[in-house]
Amino acid sequence: VELAVFALFAALALVSAIVVVSHRNPVYSVLSLVVTLVSLAALFVLLGAPFLAALQVLVYTGAILVLFLFVIMLLNVGREEASREGSGRLQKIGAVLATLLFGGLLGSLLWGRFVGFSLAPLTEETVAVRPLAAALMSRYLLPFEMTGLLLLAAVVAATVLAQRPTPRSGPGRGGRS
């Protein structure tokens, strides 16, 4: 059963990943990236990380990709790019490059010591979320708080960058200089 689930979601992830990089319209790219990320979430469940799977669905497909969709529709880039995008030669070179890179990575994997290493079946202890929360709140507390700070900085930076440029910013509101 585990093998079948893995094969299903791996194939789904691969096909939709190829669609992501090869489709002309960015809206379809975003939508197929949603499929890729959801199947990766299913693989996270298989690997015994259900919390990460939930987080993947919530943060990536729920927040980041919706943001992408907003920006694409705001900028309206879909039709403009379609005419000039992707000559056939470039795509062929790309496919050859991808095969070469994948071959290299796969070779280094097969060279390594993980061939034939099968994971033990999942148990109740493996998938428990409570130790994760405990580690996050004790041992990794400082990086956790710094992540919060980073997100705050990103929000401020995004607001400043995407703000409409004001020609003469008044004294009360700090416009972009």
Added chain:
Amino acid sequence: VSVPVVWYLALAAALFSIGAVGALTRRNGITIFLSIELMLNSANLAIVAYARVAAERAGELAVALNGQILVLFVLAVAAAEAAVGLALFIAIYRNRRTIDLNRLTLLRW
């Protein structure tokens, strides 16, 4: 039947290659951004798989948590990066009316 762990790593390698080539050959800024997100996610998959292997080698389940927490931070950083990057695209689009990377040659030497 359990899945050999090298399959997960091979899948991560395949997704990474696809994303890398997409980032190199496309011209649309948004699509390049999506390819980079794909590469980040393939790295996440590899990290979780390696964390499981390390936990089983050490015979201690808590070892796998280190990898999972690393993936959690990668998710947070990816969110921040997407917000700032898309804001940059909006600012560029306001000035130049395009995000075709072949036309944004202001910094080219």
